[in-house]
Amino acid sequence: MWATNAKIVGIVLGTLALYTLIANKIPQVQSEVPQTLTLGANVTPEQLVAAGEKVFNGIGGCPTCHGLGTRAPNLLTDEKGQGSIGARCGKREPGKSCKQYLYESLDQPGAYVVEGYQPIMPVMTKQLSPEQVWAVIAFLESQGGTVDVTASDIPATSPTSPGGGGAGGGASFAGGSTDPKAIIQAAGCLACHKLDGQGQVIAPDLTHVGSRRNAESIRKKILDPASSVAKGYEKLAGIMPKSFGTMMNAAQLEALVQYLAAHK
C-alpha cells in the first residue's frame, strides 16, 4: 500500500507542480495601485515617456479600447497603413501640431472621432491629472514621432486634480462656483451632451431633460451614471464618468440638478 500511497502523492504533487509551472511561465502582470504622479521642472522627455507609458497601461486604462482594433484606433501599432500614433498625429488636422492634436483629443474626444469608430472615449482631462495627461501625450509622441512635451506644458496641479489621489469634492472645482453654466463648462458635459444648441450629440440631448427626468432622477444619474441608460444609447453605457459626485460639492450638485430639471 505504501507504493500506492507514494504514487497518489506523486500524482497530486506533480499535477500541482505542472499548473504552478505553467502559471509562472506566462507573462506576469501585477495590478498596481495608481500612484500620484509628480514631475519636476527639470523632467526629461525620457522620464515623461516612461511615466506616460505607466499611465497609459495603468490608471488611464487606454489599452482597454486602443489595441483591440475594433473599439478604437490602434495607437502603438500601425493603423490602416498610417503608422503608429506618433507618426500620424501631426498629419491628422491641418495646422495643428502633434502635441496640440493629442491634447485636444484627450480634452475633447468628440472633436476628432476617427472614421469607422464610435465616439465612446471619455474626457481624459477629467479623469487624469495634468501631469498624467502630458505624460501620456509624451508617450504617444514617442510611438514613431518626436517628443516635444516639456515641463513648461504642464500647468500647476491643484490638490483636487482628478487622478491625483486627492479626496475629491474640493471647493476649487469650477472655482467653487455654483453657477450651473460654469459647472457644466468645468465638468465638460458638452463634450458629449448638447444643451441649448451647444455641445455634441454623442450622448442624450439635455435641452429638454427636465421633461424626461425629475430632479431626483437627474441627481441619481449624475452620481451613478450606470443607474439608468437612455433608450437608444445602450451601447454607450458605462462611458459617462462616475466621478462627478466626488468632484462637485453638494451646493454645486444641487445647482446643476435644479438647472437641468428646469430645462423642460
Added chain:
Amino acid sequence: MTDSALLLLQAAADTTHAYGEFPVIGARAFIWITAEVHLMFAAFVLGVPMFAVVTEAIGIFGGDERYDRLSKEFTRLLLVAYSATAIWGAMLVFGLSTLYPRFWAYLTAIFAPSMWLYAALFFIESFTLYLYYYGWDRWKKGKAKLGHWTLGILLNVWGTTVMFIANSWLTYMMSPPRDITPTTDPTTIKLWHAIANATWMPINVHRVIANVVFGGAIVGAYASYRFLAARTDEERAHYDWMGYVGNFIAMSALIVLPFAGYWLGREIYQYDQSMGITMMGGFMSWLWVIQAFLIAVLFLTGNYYLWIGMGRIPGAERFRPYTKYLLIVLVLGAIVWGTPHTMIADSKELAAMGGSHHPFLGALGVMSAKNTAVNLMILTTFLSFLLYRRANTRPVVPWARTGTIIQGAMFAVAAAVVLFYGIRGYFVEAIVRIGFSVYQVLAVLSCIVFVTVIDILMARGAQSLGAIRWGKMPPRSQYALFILAVTFTWLMGLMGFARSGIRQYWHVWQVMQDTSKYAATPALGYASKMISLCVLIFLSLVAFVFWLGGLAEKSTFVATDEAEKGARRVGH
C-alpha cells in the same frame, strides 16, 4: 443599526492603524489561505449533502438499500469536515478582525444582523447533521425513514442559506449598490439593499452548481483511494461503482456550470464595464488561458475515465473505434478555447506580433470560436456518456433503429446550429454576437435533454450483453479520478482569485480602498503558488478526514450483483 455594531465601528475608527501584520507570511497570505481552505471545506460540506439526500431518496423510493448505505457513507465523511470548516472559518474571522480591523468593522457595521443569523444557522445545521447521521439506523423504517430523509433536506436548506448569507458579504465587496459612495456612512446602509447587490444571485447559483461538481470530484477521489486500498474483489467493485457515481455527478454538473459562469460574467459587465474588461481583457486576461488549460484537462480526463471504464463493459468494444474521433474533437476544442484573444502587451510585444492580435491565431481567440469549441466539447462528452450508458445493452423496442437515427440527427442538428452561429458571429456586431451564444447553449441543452429521454425510452426491456465487471478497472483509471479532484480544487482556487482580484486595490469596489502594503493585486505566478499551497493543505486535511472516517466505521461495500443493480440507476 445596533449599539454593539456602532461601538465596534467606533472602536475600529479609533484604532491608530487600519492594518495588522501576520508573522513570516504576511497578512494577505494569511487571509488568502484561511479564506480559500475554509471555502474548499465549505464547498465540500455543502456539495456532498446534496447528493447524499438524493441517493438516500433513490434508496427509499427505489427500494434499493445499497443506496441508503452509500448515502450514509457520504454523510460520514461530512462529520469531521464540518469541524474543519468551522475551524478555518474561525481563523478567517480572527484574521480579518486583527489584520484588517477597519475593513472588518465596516463590514460588520452593515452586515452584523446577517452575521448573527449565519452563526445561528450554522449551529442548527451542525446539529441537523448530527441527528441525520447518528439517527440513521434508529429511523430506518416507514415514516421514521421519511422523517430522516426530511432531516437531510433540512440540512441542505440550512447549508444553502448559510452560503447565500456569506455570499452577500463577498459580493457586496465586488458590486456595492451604486448609490453607496466612499462617504456613505455604513450604519445608514439598509441590510437588504447591501445583500441584494448585482452579483449576489449569480454567485449563489454558480456556487450551488460548483459545490455539486466539487463534492462529486472529492467523493470520486475518496472512492478511488478506497479502490486502490481494497483487499477484496467485492470491496473493489463497490468503490469502483462509487467512483463512477462521483465522477458522473461531477461531470454532469460541470456541463451546466459554464452557463452559470456566463451569467455571472454578464452581470459583472453590466454592473461595471471597466471591471468586466479588467477581468477578460485587462491584467487578468492570461488567467483565462490557464483556465482553458484546466478545463481541457477536466474534459479529457473525465472522458478518458469513461473510455477506460468501457473496458469492463461487455459489448463496449463496438464503440471503441469512435473514441479516437471524440478525442480529436476534444483536443481541437481545447486548443481553440485556450487561444488568447486580448492581452496586456507592451509596445515591443505588439510590434513583434504585428498588431494587437496574432495574425492567424487572433481569429480563433474570439468568443465566436471559443463558444463553438466549448459547446462541441460538451456535446462530445455527452456522446461519451451515451456510448458508455448503452455499451452493454441492445435495445429491443421496435423503433430502436429509428430512435437511434433521430438521436444521431439531434446531435448533427445541435452541432450544425453551434457551428452556424459560431461562423455567423464573425460577421455581426458584438452586441448581436453575444446573443448567439444563447442559441448555441439552447441547441446543446435541447440535444442533451431529448436524446436522454429517447435513450431512456429505448432502454426499456433492452437485451443485456453481460453484466458490468465492477472492480475490473486498471489503477490508472483511479489515478485519473485523483487528477480530476486536484484539478477541480485548483480551478476553484483560480476562479476565487479571479473573482476577488478584479476588485484590484479596493476592499469594496470604488467605496473602500485598500491602503495596506498588500494593496496591489499579485500576478498569476504568485497567485498560482498560493493556490497550490491551499490545495495541498486542503487535500492533506481531507486525506486525514477520510482516514478518521475509516477508523470510525467499516465501509459500506456490498456484493457485486447489488452494485450492478445500483449502477443501472445512475446511467446504465
